[in-house]
Amino acid sequence: MRAISKTFPGVRALDDVSFDVRAGEIHALVGENGAGKSTLMKIVGGVYPAGSYEGEILVDGAPRRFAGVRDAEAAGIAVVHQELSLVPEFSIAENIFLGREPRRFGIIQSSELYSRAQTFINELHLNLEPHMPVGFLGIGQQHLVEIAKALSRDARILVLDEPTAALTDTEGEILFAILDRLRARGAGIVYISHKLGEVFRLSDRVTVLRDGRTVSTDLTKALDTPRVIARMVGREVSEIFPSVKRNPAEVAFEARGVTVEDPNVPGKLLVDDVSLSVRRGEVLGVAGLVGAGRSDLMMAIFGAHPGRLAGEFFVGGSPIRINHPSDAIHAGLGFVTEDRKRFGLLLDQTIVGNITLAALKRLSGHMITNVSAETAAGEKSMKELRIKANSVFTIAGTLSGGNQQKVVLAKWLLTNPKVLFLDEPTRGIDIGAKQEIYTQINRLAAEGLAIVLVSSELPEVLSLSDRILVLHEGRAASVFRREDATAESVMAAATGHAA
């Protein structure tokens, strides 16, 4: 790609960016959110058609103009976007071959479809059943299907945008092995990631983008993490995880014997007799692979899981009933859900409409709303959490991921929670925004909040938590204290190899 520029209303997203990938290499593309990585890849993938940007795209040295995604695919380019493009009602096999189903006289050959999908799934070492509707899978597994779908197109150039954001470490390993094999076969791979560990492990070259411009392209061997971070943020990041000393007080919340059944598969337990407790001023980390039941546990505690079979809950020592999220909120629980677009935000409503939603009756009176009081509360939250937007009336869907996440956090803080559950609070947001979330977590814990932090990123759990609960296949595998936990020991417990 040569001299690519792209302007969106109000922003110059890309400014004279050049980028190339060779056959048989993995070229990592890094940069903060909003640096222009995804935009660049949407141009390569034909999402933004030729003519909507300046500059040119060359494949095998010949200039190409893509009018749409199909043109790009025909040229051997496959892009796996951050957003899933799966049909939830279709099976895994149908999704993988969507639009290219094996057919004879226009009739889909279903047995061939499933046998080919099975072969393909085996080849990728995925433990998936091709007949399973995609909607029943966890988000991590859905991402693996999405990646499988792109790989099934025999692309010569593969672009992966944050492929491991939703994957657990083991699933990530599977992916890395696949990528190694593809590279050996001569494919050119563009790898976009926030996780620098992966970048250093996988890539041959690294390009850093910042504010729509190329900062540098270097051999990976010639770089190290601090230098890349410095180039990404344009400043030195001395420490990603601010370390603090905490003094946990009395137990604020306790859950006993939480058991959750899969609503779609009767008899299958997603969470099996898990108990947890968290103290005031303490951060309890919850680690585990995708599918270990972390989110199901959170949803069940919050009264939002249709498959909950059992569970007792105590706030400040006294038992409470939670049959609906409103009960949980009433008892002083707050729940920053994973997948903010699906569970957290009203994307087409304003920031203030989102922020005040869960605490509307407290803020605004029981029946009649007080717009001015809401606006004032919204502006205060925006300032406190440093949400970057023109005003509280900006539509939430137009914000960057990091700011959206802060809006969800702000919504829950306004309910004055005693216990705050955070499910993957930093997924898909850039390092700067992550750090701000970490700072907030530390501030809230210091103010005496009890915090339960679910995260797929081990370093995050290890550095922020006072104790770590590890789940494995729906059961509590073990509980570590901060000083005893290492990446290896937590991982061992999460994969069922605990001592």
Added chain:
Amino acid sequence: MTEQNEAAAIAPELGETRVGRWRIPTSALRAYTMVFALIAIWLYFQWSTRSELYPYGLFLHPVNMANLLKQMSVTGVLAVGMLLVIVARQIDLSVGSILGLAGGIAAMTQGWGLIPSLCSAMLVGIVVGAFQGSLVAYADIPSFIVTLGGLLTWRGVILYLSKGETIPVRLPVFRLLGVALLTPSSGVVLAGIAIVLVIWFAISSNRARRRFGLPVASSFAMAVRIIVPCVLIAVFTWEMNDQGGIPLPVIILLAVAAAGSFLTRNTTFGRYLYAIGSNPEAARLSGINSRRYILAAFSLLGALVGIASLLHTGRVGSASPDAGTLMELDAIAACVIGGTSLMGGRGTVSGAMLGALIMASLDNGMSLLSVENATQYIIKGAVLVAAVGFDMIGRRRAS
């Protein structure tokens, strides 16, 4: 791209569009477009209804305007209720049939006296609305299916009860509900009250903003915000009084619309409906009991159908078993033309009123021009699709 287009496209945030040096909220820009469309329609009909008797056109003549507004009042009341339901990402296809049923029962119960007769229509509306709402909210049957069933069922019930016969309205007060005119002096008093309210609301909202330390509207903006509605109220009252007085059904529609507007904008109930329609999962996880609010929305719609059935039956002077046929589509069309999204979470009462006014104007104008029935259907259908089409184009450019 011309310079002006580019300026319009550079939206500092999705909620606003820049035109020259003005920053206009996109929703308002959309409303203005619809207002201009309405004015264009009015001017066209005024121009094409010139005759020797009416050298300046008949359409805007007070008598015709009063007629138009009376015709609109039934659709308008239905549209307010429909808006509540659509905003919560639901639909009601049965309002026409419920209107026929409620009107028919009101006509049948005239023997019990005026109040029981009027109350029975309201009761039918509320009970049927609540019944359908509970099927949607608690039995998880899609509202499209429940109300499609209702469309057939309730029509069948009134055909059965009335044995297919049209029942005349005998109670004079019942009739008046659809046709009475307010005395000019009471019209002026009401207009005065409305003007006082407009000024009071503008001032009190400003005062509240100041109390919370928010930026206050400039005195120019304040003046516009007060003067424009006041002029509209004055012109409306003057024109209606010119032909004898403001029609009662129009006053009822205005009251319903004002209440609906307050409900959607200034109550927690209204906010929750938008939240449920925008993202049901997020709403539920934020502690909102969606089922209860969806039931309430359908019940409210039912009550408004009850009111609309009285207005309709009173105006027509009889309750025929096929009264209200296709009215659900008029109500939905009014909402959609007014910028309501069928995907939920977006739409305003004022928009729906504008939509209802546009539909009523087309109906009335084309009748004045003696446009054939067939052509009327075609034109109304095309206007509906075109309005939404323009909206989508505008939205795509904004994003």
